[in-house]
Amino acid sequence: MNVSELLLHLTRRRRMYVLDDRYLTAVAFVVGFDSAFDGRPFEGFHGWVCQRVLGRHTGLSWPHVIASLEVPEALSGPCDLNGLDSDTQLRMIDQMLALIREFAEADDVSSR
Secondary structure, three states: OOHHHHHHHHHHOHHHHOOOOOHHHHHHHHHHHHHHOOOOOOOOHHHHHHHHHHOOOOOOOHHHHHHOOOOHHHHOOOOOHHHOOHHHHHHHHHHHHHHHHHHHHHHOOOOO
């Protein structure tokens, strides 16, 4: 599987790969995918997401940076992302997938 296939599966066949529609479950799948390939597919993704979303670097993890697009308080302290309503969870997943797609196209990592 490469990044393009990952995007396809998480967009069209998500429930075949993750057990629920929670944002952090989808994040765990993406992180696991990246780890399985020694971090090569998403090398530089954290810095890219920080610049793209915030316009600056931050020490927060990229999942929190992406979540802040829907839940701004994710940047300012503890935030129970799993406790959010299902519509917000799905919007955060969509945001994550859109940013992964944009990163892959910008960095041409889709075949990684």
